[in-house]
Amino acid sequence: MSAVLKIVTVRPEPVTVESFAPFGDVLAPRPTPPITNQTLIDKGFVRTKDPVRAERYPDFDALDYWTPVAEISRDPMRFGYLRPKERPMRVSWFERHVLGTQTFIPIGGKRAVFVVAPRSDNADPDALPDLAKSRAFLLDGSVGVNIHPGTWHWTPFPIEPGADFIILVRDRAGPDDLNFVDLERRLGARVDVDNGGASGADRGAG
Numbered sequence: 001m002s003a004v005l006k007i008v009t010v011r012p013e014p015v016t017v018e019s020f021a022p023f024g025d026v027l028a029p030r031p032t033p034p035i036t037n038q039t040l041i042d043k044g045f046v047r048t049k050d051p052v053r054a055e056r057y058p059d060f061d062a063l064d065y066w067t068p069v070a071e072i073s074r075d076p077m078r079f080g081y082l083r084p085k086e087r088p089m090r091v092s093w094f095e096r097h098v099l100g101t102q103t104f105i106p107i108g109g110k111r112a113v114f115v116v117a118p119r120s121d122n123a124d125p126d127a128l129p130d131l132a133k134s135r136a137f138l139l140d141g142s143v144g145v146n147i148h149p150g151t152w153h154w155t156p157f158p159i160e161p162g163a164d165f166i167i168l169v170r171d172r173a174g175p176d177d178l179n180f181v182d183l184e185r186r187l188g189a190r191v192d193v194d195n196g197g198a199s200g201a202d203r204g205a206g
Contacts, residue, residue: 006189008131012113015137015145023116023135024147025070027105031062033070034065063192073100076171084112084158084165089193091115092184094129099177100170104156105144110163112139112156113193119150128181128203139163150180157193 017026040046069081117134120127
């Protein structure tokens with residue numbers, strides 16, 4: 001007689017800088033002073049012999065500015081195009097990158113659900129996730145996320161067609177970096193997303 005599978009149910013919550021902090025960074029505007037063109041000149045990051053004259057270029061700082069929001073791996077990184085498949089919102093596997101970050105940047109403006117769990121011991125290749133601390137975040141297509149090394153996660157679940165992502169990941173992810181865990185076999189459990197039947201994939205889960 002097979003063991004009864006334990007189901008851990010999570011409900012999507014809005015992704016905010018504060019709520020996602022245990023798992024990574026939210027790529028969204030921050031209420032901190034932006035880095036402007038003049039900032040770069042003042043810090044010596046710009047090579048120029050032309051002084052900025054406010055009377056001639058009153059919009060100099062309005063041309064370009066940005067706010068640092070995340071630290072990514074310093075190893076060589078590569079971009080990828082991710083088109084998640086529509087499927088039942090249940091997680092039987094988790095993965096983690098113990099040596100590098102991974103960034104998900106939406107490009108279709110469509111909603112998706114991203115399931116994560118806190119990192120465990122990154123130095124232990126046999127470490128397992130704590131499914132009781134799993135969370136599901138609603139990505140509304142307007143902000144991206146950058147997950148910290150060791151954060152357990154699975155491919156986002158699209159709520160709408162076209163919930164595509166540009167991903168940034170460590171170039172040479174190998175066995176020392178990337179771990180997969182079969183939750184049903186190793187923990188006798190699975191994570192299910194209670195999404196209120198919002199997606200076609202969820203309605204078809206049975």
